[in-house]
Amino acid sequence: MMNEESVFFSRVLTELTLSFHIIYATIGVGVPLMIMIAQWVGIKKNDEHYILLARRWARGFVITVAVGVVTGTAIGMQLSLLWPNFMELAGNIIALPLFMETFAFFFEAIFLGIYLYTWDRFENQKKHLLLLIPVAVGASFSAVFITIVNAFMNAPQGFDVLNGELVNISPLLAMFNPAMPTKVAHVVVTAYMTSAFVLAAIAAFRLLKGSNHIYHKKALFLTMKVGLVFSIATAIIGDFSGKYLAEYQPEKLAAAEWHFETEESAPLILYGILDDGEVKYAIEIPFALSILAHFNPTAEVIGLDQFPTDETPPLYIHYLFDIMVTIGMSMVLLSGLYWLGTKLKWAFVNSKWYRWLIVLGGPASIIAIETGWWLAEVGRQPWILRGIMRVEDAATTSPHVDIMLILFAGLYLVLGIGSIVVLTRMFRKNPVEQEIEDRHIEKGGDIL
């Protein structure tokens, strides 16, 4: 192929954009729900702290949304700019959810504008909370529709190819493809989970850095509790994802689990390294892969031997799988212990080292999201549309992709640094103690 260079740089640019966007997108999907929960708890308990929590989260949220919006626009357009052949094909079959996503996002954007500018405008706090519902719904549905497109790339259906022509196209059948239920559920739930743990990390960090205010303790307990619920949900859905893969994309599962030979009663390989095609230092759990794949300890699991080598994904995705699962499981444990420990008044959950672990949980959850997406995308190689179109046939023929890569890398650097600087400055300038005091003076003034 003459086009190798464009293909390579298109891949790198897409990976870069997605890896950067997904951080902000995940926060963008999850945080509105957290704000909603906090505000709702605040109204129900008539507790100013939770209301303030919602308000401060909302303030930070705008910054992340801004970056999410612009990088989302970038990836939306890059799909056509870098993968024109793929989009020409995909546009015929899977354009519907892409189109619907813009509506979901439009809906979210309008109500976010209203919500942000109507604090204290309503007598009844509940009315203000109502404005947040479309924001949270819009955000989650954006994720649902976009993930449907990704699911379609993994399990394309809803059309036939007859003499090189697309026929019998059914947009709904394409949307409700076999990959869709597990994929959508996994993406949405992990977004909630990650957002909860990121916010928990911030609260724990404040508690470690001197402020012993009850506000941070309430924030920490709330977010850890929510995080626990969603990390358990993530584990359950992850299990179903394994069963989906075994049925519809066995090569992806086999590559991720280093399952080379088709066999019954297959063991699960955890960790380890690959040395000259030989697995070393791994933990082997008997029957576990058969259970993960088919709910049955003796079931047969298809191995890589069933696929031609030019149709198997790179084997390094096993490491990505390990990182993702390890972090996910650790977060269940960490938040579970914290919840239990708080209920049973165990001292260690309030100790310094435990809080540092919670702080670590924030970035770790983001890493789990990143490795999860790399696993999903690299695990589909060499296909862009599984079984239909290869990545190298989809890319642009334009020779300028390398320069664009440099420009976009610079952009993401500027946006990344900018958003971190603005966020830290925003909260450092206005610490929560100060704001609580200010609000009391304001309220006091009203009474006088």
Add this chain to the structure above:
Amino acid sequence: MTLEIIGIFVLWTFLFGYLVVASIDFGAGFFNAYSLLTGKQRILTNIIQRYLSPVWEVTNVFLVFFFVGIIGFFPKTAFYYGTTLLVPASIALILLAIRGSYYAFETYGSRGHKGYSFMYGLAGLFIPAALSIVLTISEGGFVHMINESPTLDYEALFTSPLTWSIVVLSLSSVLYISSVFLTWYANKAGDLDATRLMRKYALIWALPTIITAGGIMVELRSHNREHYENMLDIWWAFALSLLLFIGTVWLLWSKRSYGLAFVLLGGQFLIAFFSYGFAHLPYLLYPHLTIYDSFTNEAMATALIVAFIAGLALLIPSLYLLLRLFLFNKDYVRGKKEDNHA
């Protein structure tokens, strides 16, 4: 009406929406930066911030809607435009990204950083320039098929007077649309100084707008005869647009009914934009691509139109709420209502 026509009509309508909303936004950013430079900041910043803050995110969606929609209705455009537009569209994207996020950083993060305002103002002028290149390319003559893949001839593009006229038109109409709108908005807010200043800008930018628009017609005569003749066939529509333009300028000149002036301006651009687009049909890209040979299948088209109608049913009431709470809310516009920003 065929499905193809419905599809392009819907998309063109959204592009028109983007043209108006984004022009106001880009122009406002520029005037804001310019007023900082000339020390007139006190007069303008308040009015501009008040309008922009709650709506900035909505602007972007119009554009996303257009380019996602065009892939949906006309998937072949991905192949032709996707391949050729890599550079101009990427540059526009980067500018849009910096502008959008730094607007949020400044407004919600740290108010009053001058560097942000200048970047923001300048980026707002480069974006329409970069995006308007698409219209130039669509006139044909700049894209050649080499090895079965469309390739953009940059030299021809950047040496063509048509390119530069369209760039100038995009800039002057951004400033013109924006200043007419802000004249009305400032007047509504009862801010006399700002009204006076914006009215002056509006009158200044009216002339270059109409001159370049006329000049482009002349250049098309030699560049794309077919399009030119199609436009001549509906000369009355362009004449009507011109009358509306004269109406706007007259109202501004005699300092009355700024609201009506903005409505007439909207009419002027609406008629001109749709007449231009209508005359362009059936071509999406002369001479390679028409709306008929690039159209999606019937099942997808129907699904998209159904989704579109359902989406509108959701969006129109929400947009109405947004406008009622902010744009048309007297207390908010006048700054009487407290800024209840989170």
